[in-house]
Amino acid sequence: MKKILVTGGAGFLGSHLCSRLLDEGNEVICLDNYFTGSKRNVLPLLDNPYFELVRHDVTMPYFIEVDEIYNLACPASPIHYQVNPIKTIKTSVMGAINMCGLAKRIKAKILQASTSEVYGDPQIHPQTEDYWGHVNPIGPRSCYDEGKRCAESLMMNYNLQNDVRIKIIRIFNTYGPHMNPLDGRVVSNFVVQALTGKDITVYGDGLQTRSFQYVDDLIEAMIRMMNTPDDFMGPVNVGNPNQFSMLELANEVLDITGSSSKIVHLPAPQDDPEQRQPDISLAKEKLNGWEPKVQLREGLEKTVAYFDSMLQRGELKL
Numbered sequence: 001m002k003k004i005l006v007t008g009g010a011g012f013l014g015s016h017l018c019s020r021l022l023d024e025g026n027e028v029i030c031l032d033n034y035f036t037g038s039k040r041n042v043l044p045l046l047d048n049p050y051f052e053l054v055r056h057d058v059t060m061p062y063f064i065e066v067d068e069i070y071n072l073a074c075p076a077s078p079i080h081y082q083v084n085p086i087k088t089i090k091t092s093v094m095g096a097i098n099m100c101g102l103a104k105r106i107k108a109k110i111l112q113a114s115t116s117e118v119y120g121d122p123q124i125h126p127q128t129e130d131y132w133g134h135v136n137p138i139g140p141r142s143c144y145d146e147g148k149r150c151a152e153s154l155m156m157n158y159n160l161q162n163d164v165r166i167k168i169i170r171i172f173n174t175y176g177p178h179m180n181p182l183d184g185r186v187v188s189n190f191v192v193q194a195l196t197g198k199d200i201t202v203y204g205d206g207l208q209t210r211s212f213q214y215v216d217d218l219i220e221a222m223i224r225m226m227n228t229p230d231d232f233m234g235p236v237n238v239g240n241p242n243q244f245s246m247l248e249l250a251n252e253v254l255d256i257t258g259s260s261s262k263i264v265h266l267p268a269p270q271d272d273p274e275q276r277q278p279d280i281s282l283a284k285e286k287l288n289g290w291e292p293k294v295q296l297r298e299g300l301e302k303t304v305a306y307f308d309s310m311l312q313r314g315e316l317k318l
């Protein structure tokens, strides 16, 4: 049994990770300040004696003895990370410093949840890990993009300078149950709009494409990455390379929900990348042949079922 710290563990991805780590027989400490996460996401885990929930902000040091740290704490959607951009930078940068400092002191292994946003508005498609990105350092997304880039740099330098065992994964657009319905992310937006009979809002012409990874595929890759040999640190892209346009996604959601919502178009936000697509060759090679297994239709059906049950229980407050 390993003792594992998950920062941001009450969030969308963190809650799935905590649950999977417990299923594998580990002891899990979930640390969160509940900015975008919620106790509701980890409610079913609270009865497990090997699960501990701690309210804490990663911008402050935290001391504990663990074997592994998954550092996920950070708001992930523009709506939330732009509420307080300075705090977003602090969360990424000071969070990484505090968690790497802890890993150094207790000789734990640490995995950083980085993002495809480090590639900015990429000029090559698909993106491979050796692409340095095309980021606007003063744009409205920079608090997130540059914070995450700095966190990657911190990880690498804690390894170089202090031999901390580090792992970096660059997560591409992921969806599934436990997404925050107020996040403004495209999948949760479309699903909630369809379920509540509201117009489906597509930004721009809707022809811009995105890749959509189901959460279970990501969690599998995260755990495999943590278990790779110490000399493999990444960064490694983890995403689903299949591309869908916003209009295709909207129509798929309409089909699953049977909703009569109409599709309407709104202006595209500033710095919204036209396209982002992972090259996952490295993940396949280094993570024991890992590749995404869940098709969009299947993942969307599970996501619709989740939001529908929230709606039935009156928990979907918009």
Ligand SMILES: NC(=O)c1ccc[n+]([C@@H]2O[C@H](COP(=O)([O-])OP(=O)(O)OC[C@H]3O[C@@H](n4cnc5c(N)ncnc54)[C@H](O)[C@@H]3O)[C@@H](O)[C@H]2O)c1
Pocket (backbone or CB within 6 Å): 007, 008, 009, 010, 011, 012, 013, 014, 031, 032, 033, 034, 035, 036, 037, 038, 056, 057, 058, 059, 071, 072, 073, 074, 075, 076, 077, 091, 113, 114, 115, 116, 170, 171, 172, 173, 174, 175, 180
């Ligand atoms: N979901 C995606 O598609 C995606 C894509 C790329 C990267 N990521 C990264 O994965 C991680 C998890 O993302 P998510 O989608 O689960 O988002 P999320 O917002 O659901 O989860 C983030 C969690 O971190 C917590 N948090 C935020 N600031 C904190 C702080 N200062 N101290 C302690 N806790 C704090 C939030 O309350 C929340 O529970 C993030 O680091 C995000 O950047 C996610």
